[in-house]
């Protein structure tokens with residue numbers, strides 16, 4: 001039994017899609033969320049930079065005495081998971097492995113697509129993992145860099161979002177792909193529109209729920225589940241603009257955040 005909180009981090013607000021699933025599956029756990037709002041986006045940065053930022057956040061979460069770290073960011077999971085696993089002494093989970101497992105389960109034919117930020121797609125992390133688990137699958141990977149700002153600016157369900165989809169996904173629509181992995185924290189907020197773009201004929205895989213399941217399994221396997229039987233506490237930290245975070249967060253969570261979001265500009269720039 002272990003009542004310490006679970007630390008969850010992302011480059012900004014997007015990781016709240018993962019936070020939300022963890023909260024639903026593990027209502028009694030205390031949760032700490034860190035959003036690196038001063039340095040978002042990570043999706044167009046180099047691996048050296050994303051590793052440095054991720055490590056700084058992991059150290060901060062360790063200082064908050066967390067019992068486990070969840071990298072709720074696809075880009076950081078793709079570029080920094082092994083760095084963090086080497087550098088911290090508590091369990092670290094990323095979103096890629098759970099997302100890939102869910103996608104393979106849902107694959108309806110021999111092709112599967114991954115859409116994400118430039119850094120995630122260029123890292124090859126998803127493609128390699130899928131190939132390692134099922135070599136026979138044909139993987140098509142497409143970066144969609146404008147999707148993150150579209151969500152951040154609340155421009156879902158607009159003509160602009162439709163044009164961006166046309167630009168990035170038209171070629172994919174002509175293939176026989178039936179499953180698409182939403183390999184970015186922000187894309188679940190575009191789910192309906194992406195599904196419509198593909199005439200509702202494809203399965204969209206979002207790793208948030210699978211990641212939450214893996215968190216639960218890890219807590220149980222390591223016997224570090226909380227013994228609390230009341231709703232867990234929630235704390236939110238950001239590296240800049242807590243008010244903006246608080247506003248956008250309600251969109252991701254479908255509710256207001258519980259408590260105050262604290263600005264924590266400790267990170268080196």
Ligand code: DGL
Pocket residue numbers: 010011012014015040041042043044072073074075076116117120148183184185186
């Ligand atoms: N959280 C990032 C991801 O899942 C998207 C936002 C960013 O580029 O930092 O890849």
